[in-house]
Amino acid sequence: xxxxxxxxxxxxxxxxxxxxxxxxxxxxxxxxxxxxxxxxxxxxxxxxxxxxxxxxxxxxxxxxxxxxxxxxxxxxxxxxxxxxxxxxxxxxxxxxxxxxxxxxxxxxxxxxxxxxxxxxxxxxxxxxxxxxxxxxxxxxxxxxxxxxxxxxxxxxxxxxxxxxxxxxxxxxxxxxxxxxxxxxxxxxxxxxxxxxxxxxxxxxxxxxxxxxxxxxxxxxxxxxxxxxxxxxxxxxxxxxxxxxxxxxxxxxxxxxxxxxxxxxxxxxxxxxxxxxxxxxxxx
Amino acid sequence: xxxxxxxxxxxxxxxxxxxxxxxxxxxxxxxxxxxxxxxxxxxxxxxxxxxxxxxxxxxxxxxxxxxxxxxxxxxxxxxxxxxxxxxxxxxxxxxxxxxxxxxxxxxxxxxxxxxxxxxxxxxxxxxxxxxxxxxxxxxxxxxxxxxxxxxxxxxxxxxxxxxxxxxxxxxxxxxxxxxxxxxxxxxxxxxxxxxxxxxxxxxxxxxxxxxxxxxxxxxxxxxxxxxxxxxxxxxxxxxxxxxxxxxxxxxxxxxxxxxxxxxxxxxxxxxxxx
Numbered sequence: 001x002x003x004x005x006x007x008x009x010x011x012x013x014x015x016x017x018x019x020x021x022x023x024x025x026x027x028x029x030x031x032x033x034x035x036x037x038x039x040x041x042x043x044x045x046x047x048x049x050x051x052x053x054x055x056x057x058x059x060x061x062x063x064x065x066x067x068x069x070x071x072x073x074x075x076x077x078x079x080x081x082x083x084x085x086x087x088x089x090x091x092x093x094x095x096x097x098x099x100x101x102x103x104x105x106x107x108x109x110x111x112x113x114x115x116x117x118x119x120x121x122x123x124x125x126x127x128x129x130x131x132x133x134x135x136x137x138x139x140x141x142x143x144x145x146x147x148x149x150x151x152x153x154x155x156x157x158x159x160x161x162x163x164x165x166x167x168x169x170x171x172x173x174x175x176x177x178x179x180x181x182x183x184x185x186x187x188x189x190x191x192x193x194x195x196x197x198x199x200x201x202x203x204x205x206x207x208x209x210x211x212x213x214x215x216x217x218x219x220x221x222x223x224x225x226x227x228x229x230x231x232x233x234x235x236x237x238x239x240x241x242x243x244x245x246x247x248x249x250x251x252x253x254x255x256x257x258x259x260x261x262x263x264x265x266x267x268x269x270x271x272x273x274x275x276x277x278x279x280x281x282x283x
Numbered sequence: 284x285x286x287x288x289x290x291x292x293x294x295x296x297x298x299x300x301x302x303x304x305x306x307x308x309x310x311x312x313x314x315x316x317x318x319x320x321x322x323x324x325x326x327x328x329x330x331x332x333x334x335x336x337x338x339x340x341x342x343x344x345x346x347x348x349x350x351x352x353x354x355x356x357x358x359x360x361x362x363x364x365x366x367x368x369x370x371x372x373x374x375x376x377x378x379x380x381x382x383x384x385x386x387x388x389x390x391x392x393x394x395x396x397x398x399x400x401x402x403x404x405x406x407x408x409x410x411x412x413x414x415x416x417x418x419x420x421x422x423x424x425x426x427x428x429x430x431x432x433x434x435x436x437x438x439x440x441x442x443x444x445x446x447x448x449x450x451x452x453x454x455x456x457x458x459x460x461x462x463x464x465x466x467x468x469x470x471x472x473x474x475x476x477x478x479x480x481x482x483x484x485x486x487x488x489x490x491x492x493x494x495x496x497x498x499x500x501x502x503x504x505x506x507x508x509x510x511x512x513x514x515x516x517x518x519x520x521x522x523x524x525x526x527x528x529x530x531x532x533x534x535x536x537x538x539x540x541x542x543x544x545x546x547x548x549x550x551x552x553x554x555x556x557x
Contacts, residue, residue: 008319010446011294015471036447037292037475057359078380090453090485095380096359109359134481137450140422163293163446164318167422186530188298188321195319198419216523217530249469 001278002147002157004033004176004205008192010163012184013212015039016245016255018160020267021180022125023254025275027155030122032129033143033172034162035115041129043252046120054117054130054145056138058094058109060087066106073098073107090135114138117149126153140167147175163192165199173200177281178274179207180236185220193224197233206281207233210270214238236273239266284557285432285440287315287459289483291475293446295467296495296519298322299529300548301443303536305410307545308552310439312407314414315455317400317427322443324532328405328412335401336415336430339394340374341383347391354383354392375422400427424451432458439557448475448482456483461556462490463516468502476504480513489556491516493548517548 005018019040022028032040060081062073067085074082077098081091099107114137115130128146132139139162150157161172173179179200183193193209200207209228214221221238228235244261248254256264288301297316302325305312314322341354341363348370355365362377363370374397384392399421404413415431417424428451432442435458442459445451456462462483466472476492483490491514494504498521508515519525528535535541 007293009294009321010290010319011292036449037478039292039471039474042470042474076381076385078378091457093378093380094359095378095382096357097380097382097385100357100382100385132449134448134478135450135453135485137453139449164424165419166318166417166424166451168447168449169318170420170422184530187324187532188529191321191324192319195419202420216526220530246469249471252470 001178002159002176003178003180003274004159004161004172005180005182006161006169006172006196007163007182008165008196009183009189012182012189013245014182015160016248017180017182017210017212017267017270018158019043019254020256020264021271021274022158023256024268024271025156025158026124028125029150029153029155029157030125030127031146031150031157031159032127033146033159033168035130035132035139035142035168036162038129040160041127043254044120044122044127046122046127048118049121050119052117053113054115054142055111056114056141057112058096059089059092059112060094060096060098060107060109062087063106063108066104068104068106070103072101072103076101093137112138115142117146119149125155140171143168143171144174165195169196169199173203173205176205177278179205180270180274181207181209182212183209183224184212185214185217185224187220190220190224190227194227197231206277208236208274208277209233210236211238213241215240237266237270239263284438284461285435285442285459286461286463286552286556287442287444287455288463288465289444289452289455289479290446290465291448291479292466292471295472296465297446298325298443299495299535300463300465300493301441302326303534303545304548305441306534307536308439308549309410310441311411311436312413313431313435313440313442315428315431315442316445317415317417317424317431318445320414320416323412323414325534326407326412328407330403330405332404333401334404335398336427337396338377338399338426339379340377340397341372342393342395343370343372344391344393345369347389349389349391351388353386353388357382357386399423402427402431425454428454448478452482456486459486459488461488463493464490465493465495466504467496468494468498468504470503473503473507476507480511491555494518496521516551517544519544
């Protein structure tokens with residue numbers, strides 16, 4: 001089973017909840033797909049069992065000895081990545097048009113390293129994450145690779161997604177059985193929730209909504225519940241604001257390991273509910 | 284002058300800082316978090332103009348196509364695929380590079396417009412507001428970001444960025460003269476701030492940090508900043524009232540006690556960058 005934890009809006013509590021669920025479901029595989037702001041690994045001290053370089057797409061390189069400075073490459077580049085016969089790697093998308101139009105064969109494309117993929121054996125289960133190069137593109141393909149790597153391990157995959165609705169999120173929903181969408185009772189939260197729910201409709205995935213810090217604005221929480229009811233989407237839990245969450249992030253321990261944490265209790269409950277729901281949909 | 288407000292980690296207060304700052308400074312507001320833009324909730328501009336964002340995607344004339352498959356060989360994004368009897372087009376994967384038309388010897392490829400998003404422009408009390416909105420289901424936000432930021436005027440523009448440190452943020456930073464990095468004093472906030480700092484440094488622009496949800500004046504972020512000689516432009520206390528006002532879509536500078544935060548931020552920005 002693959003559970004993707006997503007949100008639309010950033011900072012609603014995806015990682016805290018993903019870690020809590022991963023802590024509850026024994027032997028789970030934690031897949032950190034929030035590749036450009038990955039935080040899951042901070043909670044674990046595991047043994048690294050593999051490291052592989054990940055390349056995605058290519059970048060163009062100009063051989064200055066061969067370049068005759070005709071400017072055709074610059075004129076054909078749709079990404080404004082060439083200036084004075086130099087490639088701006090942050091802008092180059094590796095399409096290969098410059099190499100195609102170059103009359104002196106001065107431009108070659110070479111594969112582009114995007115990240116190191118690291119896998120860890122943990123006390124309980126496994127962790128897969130990427131150390132992504134700062135400013136790199138290709139996060140969609142990287143995430144697809146992380147999910148693929150997870151397949152070799154037995155166990156429930158818990159995918160911590162990134163905010164937004166673009167390629168990273170699309171890659172994190174693909175192949176998921178359940179999309180747990182974490183929202184907060186703010187106008188921004190509701191707006192973003194609607195957009196991500198719209199996105200999940202285009203996938204064969206069961207969306208479940210969790211309202212985090214629901215008691216910060218009860219009216220807004222009720223609006224979310226009404227919206228979900230109207231659209232026949234289950235609100236799986238309402239988690240209260242809980243000071244233990246900050247403690248959990250600062251001490252880097254799963255929120256579910258704090259016996260007095262109300263949020264922790266709710267997240268254990270969510271994990272159990274998800275397992276039951278999955279059993280039902282499988283049948 | 285374009286100042287971008289970014290963060291690394293999501294939900295640290297980019298929109299809180301940029302919308303209140305815009306209102307206080309009477310600057311223009313540009314919401315470049317095109318996957319999930321929220322700034323208009325707070326600024327409530329009257330929208331005067333809506334512009335479609337279009338990209339060029341290939342269209343193949345079946346009568347002219349001789350099935351040489353040079354185009355599918357060339358496309359590095361798998362937007363064109365070879366099947367036994369024709370070329371299939373996956374337009375969501377297309378980067379609009381123009382290469383397939385160049386390699387086609389039979390003049391069988393034309394480009395057609397495809398709508399991927401929308402730009403909305405309007406104004407609030409005395410300042411201009413614009414935002415981009417990526418169509419749901421479209422994977423690539425960059426064309427919307429580029430269109431949104433392509434014709435900014437010379438006045439003070441505050442750009443509300445998307446979270447993260449990948450291509451969306453890179454493209455926003457291409458248009459910035461200075462950056463404000465908003466973060467929170469938690470392990471997550473610090474970890475992701477460090478990545479954002481490394482990204483901004485690649486662009487050689489001045490930047491400073493704003494710490495949000497502060498419970499102690501000396502915290503892991505201020506320590507990090509002093510170690511790395513990064514200026515802390517301001518700190519916003521953790522305050523339940525702010526969370527409540529934010530949840531309702533209200534600007535916090537409407538309350539006297541928060542006005543001073545933005546007064547101080549504004550004068551520091553003016554002194555440093557304007």
